[in-house]
Amino acid sequence: MGEKEGKEKKKGGFFGAVKEFVYGVAAHDSARxxxxxxxxxxxxFILITMGDMLGVPIxxxxxxxxxxxxxxxxxxxxxxxxxxxxDLTDALA
Amino acid sequence: xxxISLAKIFEQYPDRHYIMFGGKGGLGKTTFSAAAxxxxxxQGKKVLVFSVDPQASLSDxxxxxxxxxxxxxxxxxxxxxxxxxxxxxREYQQEIRQKILDMYGMDKIPEEIESYIQxxxxxxxxxxxxxxxEVVDIVVKGGYDYYIxxxxxxxxxxxxxxxxxxxxxxxxxxxGLRQQMREYDQVAATIRRDKDLDEDAILNELLxxxxxxxxxxxxxxxxxxxxxxFVLTPEEMIINDTxxxxxxxxxxxxxxxxxxVNRVLPxxxxxxxxxxxxxxxxxxxxxYLKVIDEVxxxxxxxxxxxxxxxxxxxxxxxxxxxxxxx
Numbered sequence: 472m473g474e475k476e477g478k479e480k481k482k483g484g485f486f487g488a489v490k491e492f493v494y495g496v497a498a499h500d501s502a503r504x505x506x507x508x509x510x511x512x513x514x515x516f517i518l519i520t521m522g523d524m525l526g527v528p529i530x531x532x533x534x535x536x537x538x539x540x541x542x543x544x545x546x547x548x549x550x551x552x553x554x555x556x557x558d559l560t561d562a563l564a
Numbered sequence: 565x566x567x568i569s570l571a572k573i574f575e576q577y578p579d580r581h582y583i584m585f586g587g588k589g590g591l592g593k594t595t596f597s598a599a600a601x602x603x604x605x606x607q608g609k610k611v612l613v614f615s616v617d618p619q620a621s622l623s624d625x626x627x628x629x630x631x632x633x634x635x636x637x638x639x640x641x642x643x644x645x646x647x648x649x650x651x652x653x654r655e656y657q658q659e660i661r662q663k664i665l666d667m668y669g670m671d672k673i674p675e676e677i678e679s680y681i682q683x684x685x686x687x688x689x690x691x692x693x694x695x696x697x698e699v700v701d702i703v704v705k706g707g708y709d710y711y712i713x714x715x716x717x718x719x720x721x722x723x724x725x726x727x728x729x730x731x732x733x734x735x736x737x738x739x740g741l742r743q744q745m746r747e748y749d750q751v752a753a754t755i756r757r758d759k760d761l762d763e764d765a766i767l768n769e770l771l772x773x774x775x776x777x778x779x780x781x782x783x784x785x786x787x788x789x790x791x792x793x794f795v796l797t798p799e800e801m802i803i804n805d806t807x808x809x810x811x812x813x814x815x816x817x818x819x820x821x822x823x824x825v826n827r828v829l830p831x832x833x834x835x836x837x838x839x840x841x842x843x844x845x846x847x848x849x850x851x852y853l854k855v856i857d858e859v860x861x862x863x864x865x866x867x868x869x870x871x872x873x874x875x876x877x878x879x880x881x882x883x884x885x886x887x888x889x890x
Binding site for chain 1: 653656657660663664667668674676677680681684685687689690693694696697731735738741742744745748749751752755756765766769770773
């Protein structure tokens with residue numbers, strides 16, 4: 472939000488600021504969108520590989536264990552997200 | 565009575581390095597695996613016979629405890645192996661724990677993760693998957709002219725075979741999803757002008773798993789390299805079940821190479837003074853031998869007589885292998 476400062480300071484700084492401004496106006500949202508989609512997919516991915524943690528056995532356990540180390544940090548947020556019910560307040564948050 | 569003998573079959577198809585015997589429980593799969601291994605070893609081929617059955621009986625037939633000991637030499641050129649699935653699962657769990665500790669510099673596995681690791685090991689499919697994975701190790705490692713699979717009974721064998729194709733399809737799907745995720749990462753990185761994108765370790769793991777499963781299923785369905793023999797006995801139920809199973813196996817593209825009939829009571833008995841009971845058995849057998857002949861025709865490669873005693877120990881294995889390949 473705070474990158475809309477097109478003020479003149481120095482020459483290099485000016486171009487840098489313009490670059491950031493343009494990024495903020497044009498691309499920031501797309502990047503955010505891409506990352507948000509990516510995050511939802513991450514949760515979907517963990518669901519279909521580690522689903523048995525929630526009682527949904529999907530991948531053969533021998534191979535899902537192989538993937539476990541990589542998703543350790545996401546496990547708790549993922550569980551919360553999956554077990555939480557969607558409601559209107561989600562849109563406000 | 566036998567159109568093409570087993571010995572001829574092996575001669576004709578020297579590229580078939582993976583030999584499997586399938587059939588209902590207790591018909592002689594392990595016995596034939598051992599006898600075939602013996603025969604090939606005597607021919608100067610280096611042979612590994614291994615069991616994919618958690619309740620393996622190779623130890624019993626060779627009269628040597630080989631359970632979980634890796635490939636064990638039984639006689640020159642003949643090696644046998646029984647996979648200890650439990651041990652492999654335990655080792656594997658430990659590997660996973662260590663990986664987590666190393667990756668995140670933890671000194672203890674979080675409770676939630678630990679309970680998952682333990683629960684996963686208790687799943688019924690775990691043992692089979694572990695054996696499945698070890699078989700890939702065995703085959704990829706190489707070093708033998710022949711690999712003889714002492715298979716599990718039919719239902720399980722089907723499960724084992726279908727596991728390969730189900731795993732394959734499933735892993736293909738999630739690898740696709742992972743690749744898509746990777747594309748989003750790339751989009752975000754390009755927009756933000758980040759130069760480097762970290763390698764996706766999970767994608768690499770998935771590709772590794774896919775490769776393992778492909779190796780195993782490609783062997784099971786390779787008509788050039790694999791021979792699958794059905795074992796049956798002259799009894800009505802067994803004949804029917806074998807026909808059904810053969811159909812199912814064909815659906816999974818398993819290259820059926822023929823049938824071997826086991827436990828044939830010697831017909832000379834009929835001329836002797838034998839009790840009514842045995843006479844009935846012999847008449848019944850005659851009938852079913854005819855049925856087998858009509859149904860399977862030139863696909864029968866050996867008729868193996870019922871032995872006078874259990875086939876255990878090399879001496880009996882030799883005797884059986886002589887009648888099987890003779």
